[in-house]
Amino acid sequence: MTESIESLRQEIDKVNLQLLELLNQRASLASRIGTLQTQSGMQLYDPQREAEMLTALQSSNKGPFSNDTIKVLFKEIFKASMALEEREARAKIIVQRKTPEQNTVVGFPDGTKIGDGSFQIIAGSCAIESFDQMDAVGEVLASEGVKIMRGMAFKPRSSPYDFQGMGEEGLKIARQVANKYGMLVVSEIMDASQIPMMSDYIDIFWVGARNMQNSFLLKALGSVRQPVILKRHFSATLKELIYSAEYIASGGNTNIILMERGIRTFNEEVRNTLDIGAVPLLKMETHLPVIVDISHSAGRRDLAIPFGRLAKASGADGLMVEVHPNPPVAMSDAKQQLYFDQFRALIAELRNVNKPDKAY
Ligand code: PEP
Ligand code: MN
Numbered sequence: 001m002t003e004s005i006e007s008l009r010q011e012i013d014k015v016n017l018q019l020l021e022l023l024n025q026r027a028s029l030a031s032r033i034g035t036l037q038t039q040s041g042m043q044l045y046d047p048q049r050e051a052e053m054l055t056a057l058q059s060s061n062k063g064p065f066s067n068d069t070i071k072v073l074f075k076e077i078f079k080a081s082m083a084l085e086e087r088e089a090r091a092k093i094i095v096q097r098k099t100p101e102q103n104t105v106v107g108f109p110d111g112t113k114i115g116d117g118s119f120q121i122i123a124g125s126c127a128i129e130s131f132d133q134m135d136a137v138g139e140v141l142a143s144e145g146v147k148i149m150r151g152m153a154f155k156p157r158s159s160p161y162d163f164q165g166m167g168e169e170g171l172k173i174a175r176q177v178a179n180k181y182g183m184l185v186v187s188e189i190m191d192a193s194q195i196p197m198m199s200d201y202i203d204i205f206w207v208g209a210r211n212m213q214n215s216f217l218l219k220a221l222g223s224v225r226q227p228v229i230l231k232r233h234f235s236a237t238l239k240e241l242i243y244s245a246e247y248i249a250s251g252g253n254t255n256i257i258l259m260e261r262g263i264r265t266f267n268e269e270v271r272n273t274l275d276i277g278a279v280p281l282l283k284m285e286t287h288l289p290v291i292v293d294i295s296h297s298a299g300r301r302d303l304a305i306p307f308g309r310l311a312k313a314s315g316a317d318g319l320m321v322e323v324h325p326n327p328p329v330a331m332s333d334a335k336q337q338l339y340f341d342q343f344r345a346l347i348a349e350l351r352n353v354n355k356p357d358k359a360y
Pocket of ligand 1: 126152156188207208209210231261296
């Protein structure tokens with residue numbers, strides 16, 4: 001056959017198809033390597049391996065492409081393989097957002113929902129101290145339409161000599177008050193051994209900041225039927241928080257609500273620094289609802305309204321706030337718990353703040 005543009009083009013078309021086949025064959029191999037690397041906790045990007053492959057290719061290169069051109073072409077192939085491996089690794093993370101429409105909505109038998117676009121208020125005293133205290137709080141919460149009450153019976157305090165909570169006795173009180181006012185109870189769990197006992201009293205488990213990386217507790221909560229609120233540790237990155245949520249999700253429980261509660265910085269005016277940017281970032285990276293703790297982030301009640309406004313405007317799915325009948329004599333967090341009138345003012349103010357349709 002005499003050489004013609006047409007015949008050469010036909011040859012090129014054939015080579016293109018072979019290259020296509022080979023490129024996809026290479027991509028499948030790279031993807032299998034990526035899976036093994038992820039399973040064994042290895043980094044996907046290995047610059048040494050890339051350098052070795054380029055050296056081997058350049059020493060086998062007979063032209064007509066120059067070594068520099070070969071390097072440029074193969075670097076593009078390496079980049080595309082890496083992008084594929086990263087996409088596949090992300091797709092395996094259960095809590096990772098896959099589409100803009102994917103949103104976990106945590107629902108309860110009474111119709112209460114978190115993550116459905118509404119702005120939920122979780123409120124109550126820092127700790128259960130007595131029936132009368134909880135009853136007074138419950139009455140105010142119910143009158144303001146609150147559906148989820150804090151019923152904290154185990155308190156992880158900085159000092160072992162501080163009030164440690166009422167334990168099971170407290171949970172009984174919380175359940176009684178919640179039933180009286182038609183509310184759900186959320187309570188902090190310290191150890192997996194408490195799951196059966198707490199399940200008798202509570203509707204939502206709560207993992208406090210200090211236990212965010214207690215992987216054994218997180219795994220155990222992967223098989224409970226109740227939703228779990230997971231607080232960010234004050235020194236945790238968002239990636240670490242997401243992986244902690246993944247511990248719960250990988251056990252089969254995807255009813256997880258993330259909570260931003262402020263991180264430790266050099267700032268002295270507040271107890272922690274409210275990382276409000278975490279809200280859109282977490283909503284962007286995960287499909288889980290995100291709630292803002294406006295009490296432990298501030299450490300002071302005069303910031304409740306401004307922080308509450310920020311929480312709602314950030315696109316969060318709700319906020320958490322501490323309320324006490326007589327804050328100065330509270331057995332824990334006396335400086336940040338709200339008086340009843342301050343709580344009512346906060347709820348009224350929140351009506352003036354629009355929650356954006358999208359958080360990111
Ligand atoms: C709490 O919310 O009750 C609490 C103890 O906060 P944190 O775990 O964020 O310190
Ligand atoms: Mn507290």
